[in-house]
Amino acid sequence: MTALWPRQVVEPISPHEAHVHEVVEVLAEGRTAVQSYEVVRLGGHGRAMVIEGRVQSTEADEAIYHEALVMPAHAVAPSVGRVLCLGGANGGLLHRVLALPGVTSVRQFDVDAELHERSVELLPHMHLDALADPRVTLEFGHPRDLLDGLTGTFDLVLADLPDSVPGSHVPALFTAEFYARIRELLGGTGVFATQAGPANPLAPDFFAGVLRTARSVFRHATPYTSAVPSFGVPWGFVVASDHPGAADPGRAAVPEPPRPVTTYDAETHRHMFAVPRLLRAGLEGGGRVITDADPMWQA
Structure with missing residues (x-):
């Protein structure tokens, strides 16, 4: 799949579909003793918490x-x-x-x-x-x-x-x-x-x-x-x-x-x-x- 944006979050929503977010800014990323995470700005949604590659919450909603x-x-x-x-x-x-x-x-x-x-x-x-x-x-x-x-x-x-x-x-x-x-x-x-x-x-x-x-x-x-x-x-x-x-x-x-x-x-x-x-x-x-x-x- 060709990336839609230079950086993006691709989340599966079924075995055959995915939902894609544009990442416009990375505020932090890493791995704790428990899990991987990113705190980013998503296009259209603002600041967001992403855990194990999946969006957990965004500023907008x-x-x-x-x-x-x-x-x-x-x-x-x-x-x-x-x-x-x-x-x-x-x-x-x-x-x-x-x-x-x-x-x-x-x-x-x-x-x-x-x-x-x-x-x-x-x-x-x-x-x-x-x-x-x-x-x-x-x-x-x-x-x-x-x-x-x-x-x-x-x-x-x-x-x-x-x-x-x-x-x-x-x-x-x-x-x-x-x-x-x-x-x-x-x-x-x-x-x-x-x-x-x-x-x-x-x-x-x-x-x-x-x-x-x-x-x-x-x-x-x-x-x-x-x-x-x-x-x-x-x-x-x-x-x-x-x-x-x-x-x-x-x-x-x-x-x-x-x-x-x-x-x-x-x-x-x-x-x-x-x-x-x-x-x-x-x-x-x-x-x-x-x-x-x-x-x-x-x-």
């Missing part, structure tokens, strides 16, 4: 992704006093969680302290002043290991994870065993939300697998989508809980969004849960339960 992860779960959660965030080193998640009414404490687990430092330095618009908030506890290590040491329960657990690619730590964060531990921490009434990969009706296997795995663990698990332009295809999410209020999250009463929220409201919420027919068919008819012994990754 990170709000769409992060609000899609946080706000639907907030709408169905009975309370959000204690929150656990898994991942989110790029900073887009934490300040939005702290803005939710009623939050008393937030624990954030991330796997990569070095990349977090680079993100704070190079993407300050993502972090704002969230790390200075006394309600925040930030810890580094593999989330599976950190979860083993937790006691008590949480009202809301949010998994802001990178793409699930072979050889990384991420596939272990989409398995039934991992979800069973999350369920214990939710104490029967808490709510869990995770990104679930591309919502591509022509290649729905990963999204369908995440949904089927969540349904094998939780009483209720519902898919929804959001169009994040820099990802190339709509993106999938799953909200899950044993609480009866999560049985039909698309019909939840949406509270007034807090001031930092710019892309989400009640109408957007309803649209997220109106999953198109072809994708619904792929989700209901495909996928498998993902386990530690039989993981799954994206295209």
